[in-house]
Amino acid sequence: MSLEVPPSAQPHCAVHPDVLAGGTCSRCGAFVCADCVRFPLGSERVFCVACSKRPEVDYLEAFRLEHWGRRDSWAWTVGMLTLSLLLGVFLSLASGGAPSRKEWLFSALYLASVPVGGAFFLGRPWARPALVVTPLVLALGAGVLEPAQRIHHLLSALPFMFVAVLIHRDVRNRLFFRQPVTPGALAAMWNRLRNNPIARQAFHFGLSGLLMPLLSPLAVVCGVVGLFRVKPQAHPPIGRRGQALAGIVLGVLSPLLWVLVLLPYLDQHFGLVRKD
Ligand SMILES: [Zn+2]
Ligand SMILES: [Zn+2]
Structure with missing residues (x-):
């Protein structure tokens, strides 16, 4: 059988x-x-x-769709900078006497970057790589117009190149351009924006409270709220218990520190309290 x-x-x-x-x-x-x-x-x-x-099961996919094609703060920043550049060029051409040939050429050079900024704001795919090379192209162009200042132009473009690379690598900005992102990068972004942000805020308030004791009560309140939100077993799991606790501890300790240690020290050395 x-x-x-x-x-x-x-x-x-x-x-x-x-x-x-x-x-x-x-x-x-x-x-x-x-x-x-x-x-x-x-x-x-x-x-x-x-x-x-x-969405409650595949919360990362729901999170991705929430930001898919939606303009992020970088796109707004680039859009606003482009607008100010456009205004700046027109104002500088309009003010003063007739612009010299060099001023016309510089204006034309800077205006060449306006379509890139505009297309970036509108989410055109070609504008993503174009934004990365724009500061370098402008610096090289300015170097041609002013050969004596070539190094100076390249050096002043460096911070812009650095920020442009940061934007290119930013996960939130990739989602605006409907670019694929790795599950790990998406999870990191979810963790930063959605995983118990109030507990992280409690920790930041707690640290700042060491210098500015008025923030300490906020650290305690945020820490308590954050602590109640911790649910590691939930789906999605909510963590940051350590940061919530650290916020509460720092929030309680820093006023004590000020009253017991720093105020007597300041009084002794700088005479904050009037002596009769
Ligand atoms: Zn089946
Ligand atoms: Zn099922």
Whole structure:
């Protein structure tokens, strides 16, 4: 006699009735086969295909879609800078007497960057790489117009090149341009923006409170609220317990430090308290 269960009595995949199931979805309980089983990033549970697409399950995908094609602060910054550049060039040409040939050439050079800035603001794909090379092109162009100042122009362009590279690598800005981002980069961005930000704020207030004791009560309040929000078992998991606790501890300690140590010290050396 065999104890083996006949294949007809074994559970089959809810989507593929011919295939034996290997497990069940932790949300809806449906049987899933090896092809249908899903492990969303950041989750230790198993889901079926349909459930894995739900925003509360695949929260990183929902987070990505939330920012997909939406203008970020870098795009606004570049747009505003482009507008100010345009105004600046026109005002400098309009003010004073007739512009010299060199002034015309410099104006034309700077105006050449306006389409790049405008296209960047509008999210045109070509503007992403163009923005990275624009400061260098402007510096080289200025060097041609003023050969004696070539090094000076290149050096003044360096900070702009640095920021342009930062923008190019920024995950939030990539999402505005509908560029693919790695799951790890998306998870890091989610962690920065959504993982218990009030607990992180508590920590920052706590540190600042060492210099500005008026911020200490804020550190304690944010720390307590942040501590209540910590839920490592939830999906998505909410962490930063350490930062919430650090905020509370610093928030309590720094007023004590000021009253017991710093105020007597300042009084002794600078006579803050009037002596009768
Ligand atoms: Zn399911
Ligand atoms: Zn299946």
